Amino acid sequence: MDNNTESIRERLLKRREELRQRASEASADLRHESDPLSADFAEQVTQRENDDVLGAISSSARAELLQVESALRRLASGRYTTCRVCAGDIEPERLAAVPYTDCCRACAESAGTGRMQAGRGAHR
Numbered sequence: 001m002d003n004n005t006e007s008i009r010e011r012l013l014k015r016r017e018e019l020r021q022r023a024s025e026a027s028a029d030l031r032h033e034s035d036p037l038s039a040d041f042a043e044q045v046t047q048r049e050n051d052d053v054l055g056a057i058s059s060s061a062r063a064e065l066l067q068v069e070s071a072l073r074r075l076a077s078g079r080y081t082t083c084r085v086c087a088g089d090i091e092p093e094r095l096a097a098v099p100y101t102d103c104c105r106a107c108a109e110s111a112g113t114g115r116m117q118a119g120r121g122a123h124r
């Protein structure tokens, strides 16, 4: 493993820790472990709105966590810089910007357009 791969791995591991912590803090708050639901109705409404925000934080942290974990697996198997879609090389600057990406810029862009077209089609 070269120095570059090692520093990417450290970056991903650090990110994984942050995300794990964020996801578990958000779900601990959601369970009201340190903050039971108030008896006051107005207070409860505020708490439930807060729960929606926490739920969104928790699910986005979890989604990113899965991507980081898959990047770590690809790193371990030497496929980290290989595009999942076209099997070409992912641009180094793209990996620097999004260390857990699994496809090259061209594939990411065509996947993005594909989803938008599918979305428009569903409304027809």
Ligand SMILES: [Zn+2]
Pocket: 083, 084, 085, 086, 087, 088, 103, 104, 105, 106, 107, 108
């Ligand atoms: Zn590609």
